[in-house]
Amino acid sequence: MSDATLRPIAGINFNSFRVRAALILAAVLLLGIIGIRFDSSGTLHKIFVDPFDQMVSAPDLLVQTIWEGLVSGVLYALIALGFVLIFKASGVFNFAQGIMVVFAALTLVGLYEKGVPAFLAVILTLGVMFVLAVAIERVVLRPLVNQPDIILFMATFGITYFLIGLGETVFGGNPKQMITDQLHLPRGAIELKLFGGFVSLQKIDIAAAIIASLMIAVLAVFFQYTRIGRALRAVADSHKAALSVGISLNQIWVIVWFTAGIVALITGIMWGARSDVSFALEIVALKALPVLILGGFTSIPGAIIGGLIIGIGEKLGEFYWGPLIGGGIESWLAYFIALGFLLFRPQGLFGDKIIERI
Amino acid sequence: MSTLTLDQPVASAATETILSLNNIEVVYDHVILVLKGVSLSVPRGGIVAILGANGAGKTTTLKAISNLLKAERGEVTKGSIVFAGERVDRMSPNELVRRGCIQVMEGRHCFGHLSIEENLLTGAFTRRDGNAAIKRDLEKIYELFPRLKQRRNSQAGYTSGGEQQMCAVGRAMMSKPKMILLDEPSMGLAPQIVEEIFEIVRRLNAEDGVSFLVAEQNTNMALRYATYGYIMETGRVVMDGEAKALRENEDVKEFYLGVAEGNKKSFREVKSYKRRKRWLS
Amino acid sequence: MNAAVMNVTGEPVREKGEVLLSVENVSLRFGGVKAITDVSFDIRKGEVRAIIGPNGAGKTSMLNCINGFYQPQEGQITFKGERRQKMKPHRAAAAGIARTFQNVALFKGMSTLDNIMTGRTLKMKRSFFWQALRHGPAMAEEIEHRRVVEDIIDFLQIEHIRKLPVGKLPYGLQKRVELGRALAMEPELLLLDEPMAGMNLEEKEDMCRFILDVNQQFGTTIALIEHDMGVVMDLSDRVVVLEYGRKIADGTPAEVKADQAVIDAYLGVAH
Amino acid sequence: MFYREAGQFKSTYQADMAVFPIKQDRIGLAIILGIAFIGIPLVGGDFFISSVMIPFLVFSLAAIGLNILTGYTGLISLGTAAFMGVGAYACYKLTTFFPDVNIIVLILVSGLFSAAIGVLFGLPSLRIKGFYLAVATLAAQFFLQWAFVRVPWLFNYNASGAIEVPQRTLFDISLTGASATPETRYFVCLVLVVVLTWFASNLVHGKIGRSWMAVRDMDIAAELMGIKLLNAKLLAFAVSSFYAGVAGAMMIFLWYGGGEANDVFTIRLSFNILFMVIIGGLGSLIGSFLGAAFIASLPTIMKFGLPALGVPLSGATAEHVTFMLVGALIILFLIVEPHGLARLWQIGKQKLRTWPFPY
Amino acid sequence: PAFAQDSIYFSNNAYRTGPFAGSGIPIGDGMRDYIAMINERDGGVNGVKIVYEECETGYDTKKSIECYEQVKSKTIVYSPWSTGATLAAIPRAHVDKLPILSMAYGLSASADGTQFPWVFIPPLTYWDGASVMVKHMAAELGGMDKLKGKKLGLIHLDAPFGKEPIPVLENLAKKYGFELKLYPVAAADMQNQGSLWLSIRRDRPDYLYNQGWGAMNPTAVKEAIKNNFPINKLVGVWWAGGDDDARAGGAEAKGYKSLNFNAAGQDFPVIQDIIKHVVDKGRSTTPKEKVGENLYNRGVYNSMLVVEGIRTAQKLTGKKVITPEDMRRGLESLNIDEARLKEIGMAGFASPVKISCTDHSGHHKAYVAEWDGTKWTQKGDWIEPMKDEVRPLIEANAKDYTEKAGNWPKRTEPCEKSS
Numbered sequence A: 001m002s003d004a005t006l007r008p009i010a011g012i013n014f015n016s017f018r019v020r021a022a023l024i025l026a027a028v029l030l031l032g033i034i035g036i037r038f039d040s041s042g043t044l045h046k047i048f049v050d051p052f053d054q055m056v057s058a059p060d061l062l063v064q065t066i067w068e069g070l071v072s073g074v075l076y077a078l079i080a081l082g083f084v085l086i087f088k089a090s091g092v093f094n095f096a097q098g099i100m101v102v103f104a105a106l107t108l109v110g111l112y113e114k115g116v117p118a119f120l121a122v123i124l125t126l127g128v129m130f131v132l133a134v135a136i137e138r139v140v141l142r143p144l145v146n147q148p149d150i151i152l153f154m155a156t157f158g159i160t161y162f163l164i165g166l167g168e169t170v171f172g173g174n175p176k177q178m179i180t181d182q183l184h185l186p187r188g189a190i191e192l193k194l195f196g197g198f199v200s201l202q203k204i205d206i207a208a209a210i211i212a213s214l215m216i217a218v219l220a221v222f223f224q225y226t227r228i229g230r231a232l233r234a235v236a237d238s239h240k241a242a243l244s245v246g247i248s249l250n251q252i253w254v255i256v257w258f259t260a261g262i263v264a265l266i267t268g269i270m271w272g273a274r275s276d277v278s279f280a281l282e283i284v285a286l287k288a289l290p291v292l293i294l295g296g297f298t299s300i301p302g303a304i305i306g307g308l309i310i311g312i313g314e315k316l317g318e319f320y321w322g323p324l325i326g327g328g329i330e331s332w333l334a335y336f337i338a339l340g341f342l343l344f345r346p347q348g349l350f351g352d353k354i355i356e357r358i
Numbered sequence B: 001m002s003t004l005t006l007d008q009p010v011a012s013a014a015t016e017t018i019l020s021l022n023n024i025e026v027v028y029d030h031v032i033l034v035l036k037g038v039s040l041s042v043p044r045g046g047i048v049a050i051l052g053a054n055g056a057g058k059t060t061t062l063k064a065i066s067n068l069l070k071a072e073r074g075e076v077t078k079g080s081i082v083f084a085g086e087r088v089d090r091m092s093p094n095e096l097v098r099r100g101c102i103q104v105m106e107g108r109h110c111f112g113h114l115s116i117e118e119n120l121l122t123g124a125f126t127r128r129d130g131n132a133a134i135k136r137d138l139e140k141i142y143e144l145f146p147r148l149k150q151r152r153n154s155q156a157g158y159t160s161g162g163e164q165q166m167c168a169v170g171r172a173m174m175s176k177p178k179m180i181l182l183d184e185p186s187m188g189l190a191p192q193i194v195e196e197i198f199e200i201v202r203r204l205n206a207e208d209g210v211s212f213l214v215a216e217q218n219t220n221m222a223l224r225y226a227t228y229g230y231i232m233e234t235g236r237v238v239m240d241g242e243a244k245a246l247r248e249n250e251d252v253k254e255f256y257l258g259v260a261e262g263n264k265k266s267f268r269e270v271k272s273y274k275r276r277k278r279w280l281s
Numbered sequence C: 001m002n003a004a005v006m007n008v009t010g011e012p013v014r015e016k017g018e019v020l021l022s023v024e025n026v027s028l029r030f031g032g033v034k035a036i037t038d039v040s041f042d043i044r045k046g047e048v049r050a051i052i053g054p055n056g057a058g059k060t061s062m063l064n065c066i067n068g069f070y071q072p073q074e075g076q077i078t079f080k081g082e083r084r085q086k087m088k089p090h091r092a093a094a095a096g097i098a099r100t101f102q103n104v105a106l107f108k109g110m111s112t113l114d115n116i117m118t119g120r121t122l123k124m125k126r127s128f129f130w131q132a133l134r135h136g137p138a139m140a141e142e143i144e145h146r147r148v149v150e151d152i153i154d155f156l157q158i159e160h161i162r163k164l165p166v167g168k169l170p171y172g173l174q175k176r177v178e179l180g181r182a183l184a185m186e187p188e189l190l191l192l193d194e195p196m197a198g199m200n201l202e203e204k205e206d207m208c209r210f211i212l213d214v215n216q217q218f219g220t221t222i223a224l225i226e227h228d229m230g231v232v233m234d235l236s237d238r239v240v241v242l243e244y245g246r247k248i249a250d251g252t253p254a255e256v257k258a259d260q261a262v263i264d265a266y267l268g269v270a271h
Numbered sequence D: 001m002f003y004r005e006a007g008q009f010k011s012t013y014q015a016d017m018a019v020f021p022i023k024q025d026r027i028g029l030a031i032i033l034g035i036a037f038i039g040i041p042l043v044g045g046d047f048f049i050s051s052v053m054i055p056f057l058v059f060s061l062a063a064i065g066l067n068i069l070t071g072y073t074g075l076i077s078l079g080t081a082a083f084m085g086v087g088a089y090a091c092y093k094l095t096t097f098f099p100d101v102n103i104i105v106l107i108l109v110s111g112l113f114s115a116a117i118g119v120l121f122g123l124p125s126l127r128i129k130g131f132y133l134a135v136a137t138l139a140a141q142f143f144l145q146w147a148f149v150r151v152p153w154l155f156n157y158n159a160s161g162a163i164e165v166p167q168r169t170l171f172d173i174s175l176t177g178a179s180a181t182p183e184t185r186y187f188v189c190l191v192l193v194v195v196l197t198w199f200a201s202n203l204v205h206g207k208i209g210r211s212w213m214a215v216r217d218m219d220i221a222a223e224l225m226g227i228k229l230l231n232a233k234l235l236a237f238a239v240s241s242f243y244a245g246v247a248g249a250m251m252i253f254l255w256y257g258g259g260e261a262n263d264v265f266t267i268r269l270s271f272n273i274l275f276m277v278i279i280g281g282l283g284s285l286i287g288s289f290l291g292a293a294f295i296a297s298l299p300t301i302m303k304f305g306l307p308a309l310g311v312p313l314s315g316a317t318a319e320h321v322t323f324m325l326v327g328a329l330i331i332l333f334l335i336v337e338p339h340g341l342a343r344l345w346q347i348g349k350q351k352l353r354t355w356p357f358p359y
Numbered sequence E: 001p002a003f004a005q006d007s008i009y010f011s012n013n014a015y016r017t018g019p020f021a022g023s024g025i026p027i028g029d030g031m032r033d034y035i036a037m038i039n040e041r042d043g044g045v046n047g048v049k050i051v052y053e054e055c056e057t058g059y060d061t062k063k064s065i066e067c068y069e070q071v072k073s074k075t076i077v078y079s080p081w082s083t084g085a086t087l088a089a090i091p092r093a094h095v096d097k098l099p100i101l102s103m104a105y106g107l108s109a110s111a112d113g114t115q116f117p118w119v120f121i122p123p124l125t126y127w128d129g130a131s132v133m134v135k136h137m138a139a140e141l142g143g144m145d146k147l148k149g150k151k152l153g154l155i156h157l158d159a160p161f162g163k164e165p166i167p168v169l170e171n172l173a174k175k176y177g178f179e180l181k182l183y184p185v186a187a188a189d190m191q192n193q194g195s196l197w198l199s200i201r202r203d204r205p206d207y208l209y210n211q212g213w214g215a216m217n218p219t220a221v222k223e224a225i226k227n228n229f230p231i232n233k234l235v236g237v238w239w240a241g242g243d244d245d246a247r248a249g250g251a252e253a254k255g256y257k258s259l260n261f262n263a264a265g266q267d268f269p270v271i272q273d274i275i276k277h278v279v280d281k282g283r284s285t286t287p288k289e290k291v292g293e294n295l296y297n298r299g300v301y302n303s304m305l306v307v308e309g310i311r312t313a314q315k316l317t318g319k320k321v322i323t324p325e326d327m328r329r330g331l332e333s334l335n336i337d338e339a340r341l342k343e344i345g346m347a348g349f350a351s352p353v354k355i356s357c358t359d360h361s362g363h364h365k366a367y368v369a370e371w372d373g374t375k376w377t378q379k380g381d382w383i384e385p386m387k388d389e390v391r392p393l394i395e396a397n398a399k400d401y402t403e404k405a406g407n408w409p410k411r412t413e414p415c416e417k418s419s
């Protein structure tokens, strides 16, 4: 083990992890560039030159890739937002968020299929989500107050299983179509002729981006500046202390889980409009994890920025570099991107600093 | 320290009690019996101290009152708790706070990620008397604890132990309670702050009529400010009496006040550190 | 500098050895908060050195600097003649610095015995292989260290809680277990952060006795933070007083007690 | 009444440090081992052994592995399945490279490969903590799962992408391959699990286990005690992944008997093993077994047991109901005892000890 | 339940739950309803009732292994219904001597009856499918020689199932001079194919072959539309031909194609019989209007193979209640010609099927189905797979498989004289 300390030169502290990492990165880049000079068609060329060539030569594709990344980023962010809400307000890492998205969407579509008019179905679904929030608070959270995070995390797995079983029993397992038109959500695409190619922007995606941004702004303000918002953050810090100052955990939890339910429904509608509604979506929810982690568990703006970084990063990575190693790297790239950021900021980009005091 | 509480006429037995515990039993984890029939009462406007060694069950008693036990897998299996004329042992903690009984927990428990000011404001969560009043009380707290004012925007998690303790006490005061359960308020505080905190206790008691139940190790302080005291040992109350009487009691003097045979002894001179006399066991 | 001064009571100052640890011009900042500003003092072999000061004065931070948990921006700390600005905590432990914590930092899920046994970690050398077998040399080693630990348990009189998980012990006992854990490291310098907070008189007396015994029997040097003036005055050989991160006094208990700056900043009234 | 340690005095530290210091516990253990080695092969049918017992053993081992990491060291991992996969693929490659080496040896050696990969993905754990660390393990999960499909070398360029389990014998008895009887495969699993559990128990009860738990409970204090965090964490990753790897190899070679291996080591499986550890009890080896029994066997037993008992549930409904029930039971158990089945077991013993008095 | 001596037990792995339930449900219903119809209309096969049970797998390999262990001593044939389940069952079945019927899925190499006497993969394998796709492409382009210089993209699930066609397509690409581009879709990204389709936009392939399953298919159809890929150049394998798959694309999905080996629709006597005897009596879980959808009919087709296998076995052995061994013999001698198809009400529903002792698939014809906006229709003729390309590959692979398995049981079962 070398504990030798390096003397600072010109005010740069070489012992800092960040500085070291930055130096290593710089060295790798430098080596890469030198390498390219000596092999103009080899691997290095493919890694460091080709993709950029492509970007320049087909800018419409670049724009489209970025747009795709942006949209999936927004959708990841929406799922992550549900996580953040609950985490921020109860310290519970709610694994069931992904399933709540599916469940909400299924309920909506299921009700519609049973003949309920679309907008009434939305209201009824909200009702269901409220009942769900109350039930979760009653049955799961209340008895588990003040338990370690991991236990609550685990309990949300229980919720996940239960909801999958319930959802499939009630609505059946086959995928359903989202009732996009009935909800007057825009369909179709705007096609922009650009750089000799085209960029197609789905209207539903644009709507998703707008709705997501609005929702995120509202929630961020709510948390930071209101009495309830402050109480929510207090609960996340310590159940025990929150109880002791008279914050009603029960009420708070119903509020947050219901809010998360609303977010889930909106997310479900947006995702459902892109693909269809089935429990296969559950897997996509896992993509929200790196977003969440990258943004910092407790930060609402973090969710959106994390979403964008991951969304755009993974699309660019997959599109331009993926083919070099056989493609399909999208399935893990997001996690590596998040990991890379975390090495520099262990609490995520916007997360509360991890308090280490003794 | 000229006017001590005990010099004032002690509230007569006729004054109504604000809090009473009748023969309560507490079990943790379904198997660990910790309180074995504790009864005590606090008169309205009184300051009552619970004294006792480590592990005697002081904290448990306070938590039983404030209903925080459930969060630790403990439960009151026997007896009743009456606060302001109402049975409260089945109530949720926040209802109790609403009714005016709040606890300052042992070991601070500030909200680490919230700033000091936000911490104080969460204390006012149950209040409904408007922002102006809350603002006023906030200023009052700052006046009582100037140190907190300096650190008002720091995250509580990063403040020093003593600052956190002040924050916890201040936070409880923000709820405008009728009764405060104080668990070891002096722990980790510098001497003059301890003095100040007890002064504040007295002020609140005298000016606003707040009742106090204080669990305290600093017997000296506690008995100086309290009107009445209970001594607990291994889950039972073994002795109680007017604070003044306790102060005079020879056993209490020796084991809790450290004034054997009339004068204070040096810590260096304590030779035997074997367990000495116990009321029970 | 005060080594030769006579105590006010007339009792001669116990002669202490050479400087074990010296802190020179240490400053520590957290963003805008100046926790420590340009503090220097030293600790001599075998003495009980108290650090006192109002809340938030930087006492705990000072200990954190000494054992490497905080890295001061300026200044040097010399321990046993080895000078360094930065040190990793586990290196400090290996060099012979042990400590207890203001907010008890025990390993909550482990029993008292296991907690104290962790103090022996550095001294246990058997390889992974033997550990996996837990027979032969590994067992012998385990037993050897268990003996030492049992002695400590006896010494601190915590036999009855030997097998209990520490998380649910009353606060006072936790502090004692923590002391045991630090002692198990057989440190040369023991840092105690408010070891007597939350104890009643009787327990304080016990704790004082333990500290004095450790100091006298094993010759362990002790740095002590404590708010109970009685304890500080009776136990310590020399006292440093901090306020707002600065040193405002340094001397024998009697000198410090009489110091007007100290009275103003900390004691409030002369005790 | 019958369960008392009264009168059982330990005269040596060695006796006091035994894992089962109480006589009744030792007798209980002997009985359980007796049932496992003799009773079950005699009484259990093929279906019971191959679809209940073998999976139970495999999952128990994986759960022990994860428990070492999560329960003892406090590092959450969502990548157990991937590390199991490393073990399985490593074992497959080893059988092709060393066809003559005994399969049991190869299964154990493949754990080492898994350990190495585990260490690699454990590196970030020094800087990243808590749920944040989950992302590192998720990276492992998805990356490795990708590699299992994309690196054809791993499955010997088979067109089907599947692992085929060759037949391997010991003393002319087939241990693997389709002709190995469920009983033999069960015995091999049982022996491996018993031995490895014994090792794990030794580790967690000694110095290494203590430093893991110290890191878990209060890493800062642990560091100040002289424990090197990185070493302790990486060791935990290594040991944990070793167990996972062996479990993975066992899973494919002794239970599945080959097939499409990459859809086995999915995130679902990782989660399931995490369930086992938490339901069973974090930081408890016995808990790992109880958790595995609960999570792995309950659905199977419900699915095939209920119809046998005459509860008329058709396939799909039974599946849905199983899902709901498992979910509900997870929550119920957590509420009854957040510290898992192992603690429930302990409290039961405690009550037995003080019986007939309630406290 | 106890089985009467005069019934035959058949257990089918179903997946009415899990991420693939959308496809599993119509298939399961088709299978169940056909058997129910046979029992109802004919009183069973030659008077022997078939006891049909489902074992739910949720498309999960672990559960399907459990199912195998559970039913292996009871069922006359194992119907795995997933490639993973098939692969896991193959070695066991050769020890337990239980025939496996993996209809147009599973291990392509298992078409070699000399190495895999217990596995049946009629009417054709994925490799045949891929060759049909190439022929279809050539036909549209105007001849095999026109393939040169063209680009064929393969979108596939990134799992053994999805990768199956790759070796054959690679061979054919070499032979006919077209370029093969691979577009793998990770199981986790089935509904998230954005960047994949961008690559497709970049590469501009002339045709796309979609070896997809489950939620991957509707997403692919939608993405194709979104990215202006000509939808009539997108051809799915037969498992990508669900009605819901195509419906997801809305009106613009018109022209989407899929290979097929069974007809869709209700205009067949067999389907009418099912409606009459099962659906109308309220014994089906499929609503009447969904009867006849493509995947439903495929379930019917699979059950038909089982029933015809039983019938053949009864004929061969003269027994009424048959054993798995008899079933293997029956399947090995299976010969459903046009006349027989007509008899069972399936004229035009499928092409004739003949299985032999060595050829356990038959490499039968498939056709290209086209989505007309509301239903699947047949487009063009039935196409013969390139058996001479596929067969050598199968035999080589089969050998390879059994060699690697070490100690693979040599085929001892005699071939029927009739076949």
Ligand SMILES: Nc1ncnc2c1ncn2[C@@H]1O[C@H](COP(=O)(O)OP(=O)(O)OP(=O)(O)O)[C@@H](O)[C@H]1O
Residues within 6 Å of the ligand: B028, B029, B032, B034, B052, B053, B054, B055, B056, B057, B058, B059, B060, B061, B072, B073, B074, B106, C168, C169, C170, C171, C172, C173, C198
């Ligand atoms: N959550 C718990 N589970 C089990 N036992 C507990 C729990 N909390 C406290 N105890 C036990 O209850 C007894 C009384 O503890 P309590 O904290 O009430 O004592 P205390 O008088 O406040 O002591 P201290 O002065 O140290 O704060 C102790 O023996 C303790 O071990």
Ligand SMILES: Nc1ncnc2c1ncn2[C@@H]1O[C@H](COP(=O)(O)OP(=O)(O)OP(=O)(O)O)[C@@H](O)[C@H]1O
Residues within 6 Å of the ligand: A356, A357, B158, B159, B160, B161, B162, B163, B188, C030, C033, C034, C035, C053, C054, C055, C056, C057, C058, C059, C060, C061, C062, C102
């Ligand atoms: N990690 C940290 N980040 C930010 N500020 C800190 C940190 N650690 C300490 N401080 C600040 O430094 C100052 C000194 O803190 P320290 O804990 O050393 O005080 P102390 O003298 O031990 O007080 P007490 O007697 O109350 O324990 C405090 O104002 C505290 O808020």
Ligand SMILES: [Mg+2]
Residues within 6 Å of the ligand: B058, B059, B060, B106, B183, C171
């Ligand atoms: Mg207490």
Ligand SMILES: [Mg+2]
Residues within 6 Å of the ligand: B160, B161, B162, C059, C060, C061, C102
């Ligand atoms: Mg301090």
